[in-house]
Every structure is written in structure tokens, then in C-alpha cells.
Amino acid sequence: MAKYPTLLEQFRSFCFQNNANDLEEAIRYFSVFGGMGWSVDLSRPLDELIEEKILKNYRYIHGDIAKITQSNQTHHALLSAIAIGDRREHSAFRRADVTRAEGEASINFLIDNGLLIRDKSQDQPVDEKEVVSDKLFFIAPFMRFWFSSISPYYKGIKEGNFTEVKERWSHLQHEFTDLIYEQLVRELIKKSFTEDRVEKIGSYWDKNSEIEILARTKSGKIIAGSCKYSKSKANKSELTKLKEKCSDAQIHADIFVIFSKNGFSSEFKKEKGEGLKLFTLKHLRVLMEDLGPKDLLVNTNKKY
Known part of the structure; x- marks a missing residue:
């Protein structure tokens, strides 16, 4: 615990x-x-x-x-x-x-x-x-x-x-807020893979590159992901960049995940499937579902 x-x-x-x-x-x-x-x-x-x-x-x-x-x-x-x-x-x-x-x-x-x-x-x-x-x-x-x-x-x-x-x-x-979004996207990914649950999730980095999301499911599948926060919609270049990072790190991902706060181009949406999951801001709403008194943490800090 x-x-x-x-x-x-x-x-x-x-x-x-x-x-x-x-x-x-x-x-x-x-x-x-x-x-x-x-x-x-x-x-x-x-x-x-x-x-x-x-x-x-x-x-x-x-x-x-x-x-x-x-x-x-x-x-x-x-x-x-x-x-x-x-x-x-x-x-x-x-x-x-x-x-x-x-x-x-x-x-x-x-x-x-x-x-x-x-x-x-x-x-x-x-x-x-x-x-x-x-x-x-x-x-x-x-x-x-x-x-x-x-x-x-x-x-x-x-x-x-x-x-x-x-x-x-x-x-x-x-x-x-970018770092908060990245942490919440990790939680979203954990909730999204229900049949083959995520057992480990975090990031990958070395001196040359960084992959914002890297996870492993119970069955051993590797999930690699990236997060985009700009006002523009994400396109296929985001996936290309993510694949290049994985190649450089010699990470063989089974599933790619892209989070784009403001959505995706129509062309890119057509690419999603078993090997590519696309998430936007609206998908994070699942983290606010069924809120109730049980969620209120007891806090002893002085109130300001």
C-alpha cells in the first residue's frame, strides 16, 4: 500500500x-x-x-x-x-x-x-x-x-x-500543466487496458532520447506513447517520431498510444486500431467519473 x-x-x-x-x-x-x-x-x-x-x-x-x-x-x-x-x-x-x-x-x-x-x-x-x-x-x-x-x-x-x-x-x-497531463495520461492508459491489464508504466529516457509513456501489460506487450499539448491537431508525424524514438532505444513496441489534447487530423484518425490508440482531452474525463465522499482525502494542512 x-x-x-x-x-x-x-x-x-x-x-x-x-x-x-x-x-x-x-x-x-x-x-x-x-x-x-x-x-x-x-x-x-x-x-x-x-x-x-x-x-x-x-x-x-x-x-x-x-x-x-x-x-x-x-x-x-x-x-x-x-x-x-x-x-x-x-x-x-x-x-x-x-x-x-x-x-x-x-x-x-x-x-x-x-x-x-x-x-x-x-x-x-x-x-x-x-x-x-x-x-x-x-x-x-x-x-x-x-x-x-x-x-x-x-x-x-x-x-x-x-x-x-x-x-x-x-x-x-x-x-x-504538461507534467500533470502526462501523469494523468498514465492513469488513463491503465484504465483503458482492461482485458490485458498494465502491470508497469512510466517513461523511458537515456542521454539521447526520451519516450514519455512506456508500459508493459500482463501478457508482456509493450506500449509506447507520446503526449502533445499544443492547440494544433496531431497528425501522422507524431507516430513517425515516436517510432523513431523506439527504434533508437531498440524498444520493440506492440502498441502505440498518442495523447493529443486538441485532437487529431482526419487522416490520422483512420490509422487507429489494435496497434494504435488515440486519446484526447475528453478521454481523461473517465478519471473524474463517479466522484463521491469516498474520494475526499483527509488532509491536516492549514487551510488558506
Whole structure:
């Protein structure tokens, strides 16, 4: 049994607690406030809520987080590095300017104290000598938001000057939900393969390439997938690129999965079948089905 709630459990709790109906809006607000158990009025502008609930309560929230991190500068530097970087452990060490020994000790502390979890590549790289660094997920989406967009700008925030943090968020927010979408797509894939259930799912990466979704079913079939978040519809080139990545990694996929937030070209839709599954935003609604009091997580965080 997992020690901490999964992202899907947190998402369903957030949606039930805040009466979410619009999936896209729910994900956008969840990427900022998820995992804290706070009530959020989804009818109000997100930027307005960030200022009211987070920026104006900075001192109190910072104090609560500092109790977990013990106000350790290495912990804070690494958390920010992971929040704004590629999530790879070793690149976070470089970005935070800490030694490997310091970094590993800090990461272990942050995992033990419920801020991070490891994300391991689902396969070994072609080059057996290559060392693949683990990646790291924040358990609570809010903590990723805090260490990417709030904590680095603490000086201005403490003085009541929110200009810098608002400018930073205006540039970051358009891609900020991508990671949440990728995690939820993993959950969608698990729900979609019912007859031959998914037993392992994650991502694949090495120093040259990355496959966003890589899974193995009970029967041993390999599923490889990619996610597209742009406003344009995905076409057959998305599948071509995915197949090339698999070829480079010497991964022989049985089924390809493409998630495109805004749908697919008519030509590409004709390609779907047993070996190609196409998912759009509407398919993620299955993750919000049958919400009820049973989904509400008990949360002891202070409410803001």
C-alpha cells in the first residue's frame, strides 16, 4: 500500500471537494493547488487566487514548509532545481550547485519526508555503460508550484512586491500543466487496458532520447506513447517520431498510444486500431467519473 496518496487520488479528491466540472480548468487549478486540501473557487481567475491564497499568506505557508525542510538551503535549492528543470537527479545537483554526496543525502531526506518520489526509467539504455539518472516527482502538485514560482522570489514577496513572481508565472504557466497531463495520461492508459491489464508504466529516457509513456501489460506487450499539448491537431508525424524514438532505444513496441489534447487530423484518425490508440482531452474525463465522499482525502494542512 502506498505511503502517500497517488496523483490520481489527489486529483479526484480535488475535483470532488471543489465541484469541478470543466476537466481542463480542473487540471489547471490542480497543478497549482493540488495536494493541499484547500477549498478553491474554480469560477474565480487563477491569478487572483494565487495572490489571495498564496502570495498574501507567504510567511505562514513558508513557515509550514520550513518545518518539513528544516529550513535547509540545500533542500530548497534542490527542490527548486527539480521544479524548474528536467527532473533528472544529476542535473538537479548541477543546477543547485551541490556535490553528489550532498545531493543524494538531501534527496533521501526529501523522499523520506513526503515531498518527492523517484521515477525510474522503464528500460535500460542501449549503451550498457551509460548511467541513467533517476527522475523525481513532487508528491503534491502545490509543492512543485511553490518551488518553481514562489520560493525563488521570496525577497520581493516578503516586501509585498509581487511583480517578479507574476512575470515569472506568466511565462511558465502555459506549459506548467504538461507534467500533470502526462501523469494523468498514465492513469488513463491503465484504465483503458482492461482485458490485458498494465502491470508497469512510466517513461523511458537515456542521454539521447526520451519516450514519455512506456508500459508493459500482463501478457508482456509493450506500449509506447507520446503526449502533445499544443492547440494544433496531431497528425501522422507524431507516430513517425515516436517510432523513431523506439527504434533508437531498440524498444520493440506492440502498441502505440498518442495523447493529443486538441485532437487529431482526419487522416490520422483512420490509422487507429489494435496497434494504435488515440486519446484526447475528453478521454481523461473517465478519471473524474463517479466522484463521491469516498474520494475526499483527509488532509491536516492549514487551510488558506
